[in-house]
Amino acid sequence: MDPVELTDLIPAPRTAACRGSSPGYLSLDEGTTLDARPGTEGVARRLRATIGAATGLPLAPGRDPRGILLRISARVEREYGPEGYRLSTDGSVEDVAVVIEGGSAAGVFWGAQTLRQLLGPDAYRKAPIGPAGREWELPMVTVEDGPRFSWRGVMLDVARHFLPKDDVLRYVDLLAAHKLNVLHLHLTDDQGWRIEIERYPRLTEIGAWRTRTKWGHRASDLWNDTPHGGYYTQDDIREIVAYAAERHIRVVPEIDIPGHSQAAIAAYPELGNTDVIDTTTLPVWDTWGINPNVLAPTDSTLRFYEGVLEEVLALFPSPFIHLGGDECPKDQWKASPVAQARIEELGLAGEEELQAWFIRHFDRWLADRGRRLIGWDEILEGGLAPGAAVSSWRGYAGGIAAAEAGHDVVMCPEQHVYLDHRQDGGADEPVPIGYVRTLEDVYRFEPVPPGLSPDAAAHVIGTQANVWTEVMESRSRVDYQVFPRLAAFAEVAWSTRLPAAPAERDFADFERRMTAHYRRLDALGVDYRPPGGPLPWQRRPGVLGRPIEGAPPNV
Template identity: 75%
Template sequence: MMDLMDLIPDPRHTWPAPRAADGFPIDGDTAIEAGPGTEGVARWFRAAIGGATGLPFPEAAGGDNRIALSISPDVARELGGEGYRLTVDDHTVQVDGGSAAGVFWAAQTFRQMLGPDAYRVAPIDPGRAWSVPTGVIEDAPRFGWRGMMLDVARHFMPKDGVLRYLDLLAAHKLNVLHFHLTDDQGWRVEIKSRPGLTGIGAWRPRTKWGHRASDLWDEKPHGGYYTQDDIREIVAYAAERHITVVPEIEIPGHSQAAIAAYPELGNRDVIDTSSLTVWDTWGVNENLLAPTDNTLRFYEEVFEEVLGLFPSPFIHIGGDECPKGQWKESAVAQARIQELGLSGEDELQYWFVRHFDRWLAARGRRLIGWDEILEGGPADGTGSRAGALEPGAAVSSWRGYAGGIAAARAGHDVVMCPEQQVYLDHRQAAGPGEPMPIGYVRTLEDVYRFEPVPPELTEAEAAHVLGAQANVWTEVMQDRSRVDYQVFPRLAAFAEVAWSALPAPAERDFADFEQRMAEHYRRLDALGVEYRPPGGPLPWQRRPAPDGNDAGLGRPIEGPPPNV
């Protein structure tokens, strides 16, 4: 039977039973009593834990040998909506959550308490006796935004893989999937009014193999996209697990796939946009959207359909890595700058972002973008010719902490995801055996010592830090195995940082976390996660350059890869 101290993320408070006990037995008569508002959690419980144990968990109304699920106003007041109190004695399991989400996170904790085999999809020992340790757990998250960004533009992940990752996020009490759906290398969401975006933009003829410095290519065409029904299914599946899906549609840079499908979106007076194809390599692309009324109307139509698919209050518009060379040369862009009375190309990008900021706000949504969305605007949030961003606009701070600090001081909410700490495409060790090794070395311990709130912020400014996010860019992750290897086990460390009330980074007990990870690796094994083992990559996980040369696969590439 698992010890209460083996949980990940580490809960706020645990109280073991005051006397030795065999635990609460789970058997064919153990029933679920689902209070009002918890019916969805009971449904998940029967499907997931019932599937692993082979037990039916019938409905109950009082009595012993039951698991009682309840939404508690007292817990909501004391611990917040995502908080919970889980009490296990010899006869009952009482789950009190501040909301249905709190009850669901308690159910995730209960699953851990059952042991690693509770993560399987079918029982491996139908006659097994199940039990959970007795005691009390009181828990709540530190942050309301505990996210992972998944890039499906660089390498497409089929729908079943996305659903699987939603289950993995839920198992780690993460509650946001930032869904990076468009980029130079592919457009992944069906837009019915613009069929060329997927008919052309979802496919590229070949793909750079490895880092952008590599001279190797995968000559197979690559692509794919999600139909609108696929998206509805993904969003509904996430909602059942209390996960919000935040879509990202990139503008005005990282847009070559869209321009390849609709050449009028590009700067046609500078380059022959009709000759562009979906980009087949990595890096920062010079082809950006033309700042025309046609482009604005086009993307308004796109966002109209996106809003119909994603109920998320936040819509991500990218806004990063936007080189201005074409705008400098474009008579159309320069005329737009003169017409609006802007100071130059940087303020033109800010105007572009500001247009969709107002557009989304008018429809009850909040714009969020990478920290470049503040560039070209006023430092104090007022006085720009393009106008200040709406108060609800938020920033994903990826270029270190500086963008997040500036945003918080300007009164904007922030999600901290600095590349130096939580970019999971970066290599996990310095050795040459890491598959396609790029970026900085970021070990499991490095991620565990990540602190989302910069010490420079005042208490009022720190309140703008919504939470944190780990980013999974897939330039060098060509399949599910590679994604698993880069994401795990580091996502477990990130999940504890985002959920648990940890001390300052230097004071964190990494040895204790490693000890708890010994049990967690067994959970990941049961889930079929192809994580990086603590001792380094297994022979089949190594991927050096085939000829041993310096082609960008066998040698670590120092410094950061492109962001998005």
């Protein structure tokens, strides 16, 4: 298959040029060598495992003018940052056919992703489909590039519907192919606890399993009565983290507190507000929505979660640890003599400040161990924890307030980048939820709201697309909701060429480039939503979703 045109790259690079009016081509063949300079050996392994596997070319170690050279460059780091790269395929650098220089090993890795795109969609297969010994044509070009944001993330909810380890590893590869560098794993919720904690075995023995699952989001009479669950062992987590690190992706764990905690309370009833309800009868929750059962604000609860987090920190080297903090109803605390006594003891103004006390405790605890807390924007309520960062999900307002106060922000407003929301208003869309957010809507998302002061804008460290899985019970359903919109999001997060004004972005050009990208997704086996709408087996007639207030009604 012919290589794609230079202008078909996604995300769009900062600059891309050929020497003449159109590029010539060079060939990679069985004699093409791969010269990995110090610090780039891991990238070389990935090139052999991806491009080498797809092409059947050995890419043997060695130095040759017709080969590929990988190296770290201080000049590239100065001009484009540590994740920046310069890819030359025209022999203009040291008379070597292909040179990938990066500001760090990560930059070299992102340059290798661009090389893969230039080779065409068959470079995304796991084995060659053409004749042995075939030559692979590569356009002779120079690409210089670097990301707009340092945090380019995807939140994957494995609590509502569990994704087996191999599916998570597959998503790491899909993030890497789109130059995304953060995987935020939502590991705990009311509907399931998905990470092994050795000192608290009932968290997975009991908390990882529910007896049934609501089918759809709004309907009360449709259920899947098959028990659902699963969890990752600590060795599974170590594998996921190492697999991601080899692809220059950071895994950020989320342990949700003090709300979204019924699975933990089902396993250890003493964590709940036992003076208000009989927590011994609470099961792992089998439906969706905001759950009233929240953690008790007791010293024993704090010690329990410190124990959880000690094991989490040992597994995840990420500087950020996400502690949720969202959608925590205060009704049980209002009714609880224990909670009210704690409010009085601490001199707090009420239940909102009690939640802030909960979050600030773990902010200090994490800071003492060299880590940083990040939470959903509800952690602003009752006073923002010093040093905490904010995932702004309820629109821009929380992120604006946090950034203006000097706190780092990851913009992920539900109105724009919640990929569980439906992609079209048509009746064939499976389980219509929330806002209609098309591919074009995601492409026109701007993470930095207008009007922020320059100092505040500098605190927007990145952006993230969130994949909540209440109505995504399988890998195929996740694929359908995530793709192709993740390609648009990746360009928003990476590309410095996009105008800040969403209306000025050239969506027609992006659609044209997506023609080539759909072929890459096909080669990767992604069950994306086709441009013409869901295929017959992707539809979900009769299963009701949930509209959001102010959003168009469900069809």
